[in-house]
Amino acid sequence: MSTTTTHPVPGMPDPSTTARSPHAESPLPAVAATPPPIPGERPTRGVSFGRLVHVELRKMLDTRAGRWLVIGVGAAIATALVILFFVDGGQHPFGSYLQATTMPMAIILPVVGILAVTSEWSQRTGLVTFTMEPRRIRVGWAKFAASMLVGIAAFALAIGLAALAHQAAITFQGITPGWSIGGLVVAGAGLYVLLGLAQGVGFGMLFKNTPAAIVTYFALPTAWGILSSLVTWLDTAARWLNLDRTMNPLFLGKALTGEQWAQLATSVGVWVVLPLVVGMWRLSRAEVK
Amino acid sequence: MITVDRLTKRYGGFTAVDDVSFEVGPGQVTGFLGPNGAGKTTAMRIMAGLTPATSGTATVLGRPYASLPNPGRYVGTLLDASAQHAGRTGREVLNLGAVFMGVDRNRVEEMLDLVGLTGKEAGRRVRNYSLGMRQRLGIANALLGDPEVLILDEPANGLDPAGIRWMRDLLRGYAERGGTVLLSSHLLNEIERVADEIIVIGHGRIVAQGTKDELLAGVGTFVRSVDDAALARALEGATVSASVLATGGLLVEAEPVDVGRVAAAAGLALVELRAGDSRGLEEMFLELTSDTAREEVAA
Numbered sequence: 008m009s010t011t012t013t014h015p016v017p018g019m020p021d022p023s024t025t026a027r028s029p030h031a032e033s034p035l036p037a038v039a040a041t042p043p044p045i046p047g048e049r050p051t052r053g054v055s056f057g058r059l060v061h062v063e064l065r066k067m068l069d070t071r072a073g074r075w076l077v078i079g080v081g082a083a084i085a086t087a088l089v090i091l092f093f094v095d096g097g098q099h100p101f102g103s104y105l106q107a108t109t110m111p112m113a114i115i116l117p118v119v120g121i122l123a124v125t126s127e128w129s130q131r132t133g134l135v136t137f138t139m140e141p142r143r144i145r146v147g148w149a150k151f152a153a154s155m156l157v158g159i160a161a162f163a164l165a166i167g168l169a170a171l172a173h174q175a176a177i178t179f180q181g182i183t184p185g186w187s188i189g190g191l192v193v194a195g196a197g198l199y200v201l202l203g204l205a206q207g208v209g210f211g212m213l214f215k216n217t218p219a220a221i222v223t224y225f226a227l228p229t230a231w232g233i234l235s236s237l238v239t240w241l242d243t244a245a246r247w248l249n250l251d252r253t254m255n256p257l258f259l260g261k262a263l264t265g266e267q268w269a270q271l272a273t274s275v276g277v278w279v280v281l282p283l284v285v286g287m288w289r290l291s292r293a294e295v296k
Numbered sequence: 297m298i299t300v301d302r303l304t305k306r307y308g309g310f311t312a313v314d315d316v317s318f319e320v321g322p323g324q325v326t327g328f329l330g331p332n333g334a335g336k337t338t339a340m341r342i343m344a345g346l347t348p349a350t351s352g353t354a355t356v357l358g359r360p361y362a363s364l365p366n367p368g369r370y371v372g373t374l375l376d377a378s379a380q381h382a383g384r385t386g387r388e389v390l391n392l393g394a395v396f397m398g399v400d401r402n403r404v405e406e407m408l409d410l411v412g413l414t415g416k417e418a419g420r421r422v423r424n425y426s427l428g429m430r431q432r433l434g435i436a437n438a439l440l441g442d443p444e445v446l447i448l449d450e451p452a453n454g455l456d457p458a459g460i461r462w463m464r465d466l467l468r469g470y471a472e473r474g475g476t477v478l479l480s481s482h483l484l485n486e487i488e489r490v491a492d493e494i495i496v497i498g499h500g501r502i503v504a505q506g507t508k509d510e511l512l513a514g515v516g517t518f519v520r521s522v523d524d525a526a527l528a529r530a531l532e533g534a535t536v537s538a539s540v541l542a543t544g545g546l547l548v549e550a551e552p553v554d555v556g557r558v559a560a561a562a563g564l565a566l567v568e569l570r571a572g573d574s575r576g577l578e579e580m581f582l583e584l585t586s587d588t589a590r591e592e593v594a595a
Contacts, residue, residue: 032426035458036412039465041473043406045399045442050366054396062396069392070383071421131379134346135437138373139396141345141362295346 054140059149060156067123067157076119080161083111088172097176100185102192104169104176106258109196112161113203117224120154120207124286125217133295147212147287154204162197188260195257202250206279212286215293228278250274297322297476298343298445303352305338305500312338314500315352320478320493322444325467327491327508328480331585335500336480337375340449343478344373356445368397371445372438377430377453382423386413386433389422390440397441407436410466427454435463439470446470448479452486464490484581488512496577498584504577511577517552520545520568521559530562531555547572 067073087107091099124147127133140146176182207224214220228251235245245252253274256267263271298320305313313335320326330336341347343354345361356364356371364370380389390404408418411432422430431454438446446467452460467477467490481487487494494511496504504511521527524546531538531548536558538548545568548555552569559566 032429033412033414033417035432035462036410039462039469040410041466041469042410042439042442044473045369045403049369049444050398053365054398058395058398062392065392065395066381069385069388070381072383126381130381130383131376132381134375134379135373135393137346138344138361138371138375139366139368139393141364141367292348294348295341 053142056145056149056152059140059145060152063123063146063149063153064156066126067119067153070126072122072126073119076115076122080112080115083115084108084165084168087111088168092172092176092180096182097180098182099173099176100188101169101173102185102188104173105166105188105193105196108165108169108172109162109200112165113200116158116161116200117203117207117210118221119157120150120204121211121220121224122217123150123154124208124211124290125215125220128215129217131296137295143291144287147290151205151208151283154208155201158201158204159197162200165196165200166193191262192258192260195254198257199254202254202275202279205283206250209279209282209286212290213282215289246270247273248277250278297358298354298356298447298478299358300339300343300354301352303339303342303354304350305335305342305347306350311500313342313349316497316500316502317352318495318502318505320476322474322476323471324492325464325471325477325479325490326493326495327487328478328495328497329484329487329581330480330482330497331581332482334482334497334584336482336497337449339497340373340375340447340478340480343447344371344375346375356447366397366441368393368441368443369399370441370443371447372441372443373446374431374434374438374448374451376449377427377434377451380422380430380433383421385419385421386425386429387418389433390418390437393437393440399441403440407440410439411436428456428459431455431459435466444474445476446478448477450481451479452481452483452490460486460489482585484578494577496581496584503584504580515547515549516572517548517550517555518545518568518570518572519548519552519555519559519566521564521566523564526562527559527564530558530564534558 068077084107087110088104091097091104091107127136136146137143173184173186177184207220210220210224214223228249231245231249232251235241235249247253247270253267253271256263257271300316300318303313303316304311316335316339328336328340338347339354342349343356343361345367353360355361361367361371387404387408390407391401394401394404408415413429413432413436417429422433425433431451435448435451438448452463455463467479471477471492479490481490488508492508494505494508495502496511519527524540524544528538528540528546531546531550536548536550536554538546540546552571556566556569
């Protein structure tokens with residue numbers, strides 16, 4: 008007869024009584040110690056901007072949501088590169104590889120910018136953040152700066168990975184090297200990533216609410232694009248205001264005309280600068296609850 | 297040192313904080329007592345610069361909170377223990393605070409020890425914390441910058457009686473070193489156990505403030521004799537006001553010794569003679585809470 012019950016081993020603690028549930032709580036110390044003082048004078052200067060940026064950068068990456076976003080970007084880039092590597096025997100110029108790494112990144116990274124701001128409200132961490140730095144505009148700019156740093160690092164990585172994939176295609180697939188790429192195209196791709204992030208930060212500040220900011224960020228340009236293709240006079244406006252359209256000349260590798268620059272500047276003003284300015288104003292005045 | 301002067305906060309037609317003035321001095325624990333919705337949290341948020349006041353001022357260490365340089369090193373705040381990113385670990389919350397304030401990273405471990413969070417617990421994400429653990433993390437965060445002033449909103453919420461006792465000892469030790477502590481609660485006995493000074497707020501207004509001993513001091517004398525009616529007459533004859541209690545005995549507005557003399561002169565044997573119960577604060581507080589409760593039912 009087999010026994011399925013286990014018996015406590017004599018001399019050993021019974022596992023059923025010593026095992027603690029994973030969420031058991033450790034008791035408070037029996038005696039409350041007085042918190043040790045920090046030696047030295049108290050600071051007479053405020054928190055430096057560099058330290059604010061450091062904190063904001065860390066906050067973007069130290070949560071589960073932040074980590075999944077990074078993993079998501081990585082997975083999207085890897086998928087795009089693998090597809091490019093095998094389609095048509097990998098015979099694409101470096102520019103196409105760069106586009107494959109930049110585009111998924113440019114779509115997902117703005118969410119990092121949005122969350123950097125909205126989590127202060129949705130997770131209510133603003134209660135702590137804005138008591139440690141009551142000059143909220145500085146926190147706002149620190150978030151902006153941290154987002155730009157993330158964007159620059161991500162774009163550098165995108166260039167590196169694209170180069171690696173192109174080189175791999177040359178080495179293993181025997182394709183003709185196609186390294187030449189216009190400086191303007193690279194700058195345009197970088198700008199595209201950074202503007203998306205800046206817009207995300209601005210929308211986050213404007214809405215202070217994750218779903219609203221994300222939905223608006225993605226839906227508004229699409230709706231705008233559809234509308235302007237249907238209504239003629241809107242189409243004229245779109246030439247100046249549709250960020251996707253005004254950015255397009257950057258990727259064609261030709262020098263932009265004066266009008267194209269003006270169109271680009273106008274659309275950036277409306278979609279990026281305006282949300283940031285209004286958002287900063289809201290950030291500085293909102294009641295933190 | 298916290299100074300609140302004629303502070304008012306209105307939301308549309310609703311006055312959350314109504315012309316409130318008080319001072320919180322160093323070296324003691326001051327309790328901010330009031331039913332839910334009395335205006336405690338709003339007043340504390342104004343003190344910490346999170347909510348703009350409609351009128352009046354609040355200063356901490358002699359200046360508006362927002363003008364303190366690196367305020368975390370001067371004022372420790374815990375305004376809501378649940379206001380932490382659910383996806384961040386407890387230790388990371390403190391690490392961020394340490395970077396923010398520019399304090400040594402060892403301080404994080406010291407604070408975790410202080411509030412009794414183990415290394416394993418500190419590595420867990422806040423979403424998996426009980427309210428009590430969040431409070432402990434919040435207290436650790438408030439103490440991280442070795443502040444001179446502590447502003448704590450309902451810090452004993454979610455702590456068991458042993459936890460409340462621990463908090464009292466911690467805050468007392470902190471105050472004895474010269475720290476200023478303001479903590480709020482909607483529970484009278486919690487405040488009684490922790491605070492030296494008490495400020496009572498109801499409907500946005502201050503209804504009482506003073507030392508705990510003053511506020512909890514008994515009123516008059518309780519006396520019971522073999523014949524309460526006769527004693528009441530005798531006291532009346534001595535022009536001392538007394539009321540007969542439905543539960544037996546008399547409540548007399550006089551010192552016990554004087555009541556004893558009247559009884560002796562009247563030849564009445566006493567069954568019980570003592571200072572009256574400390575009913576003032578409790579009754580006032582019950583009145584406040586029942587008001588609020590009625591409003592909640594009406595709403």
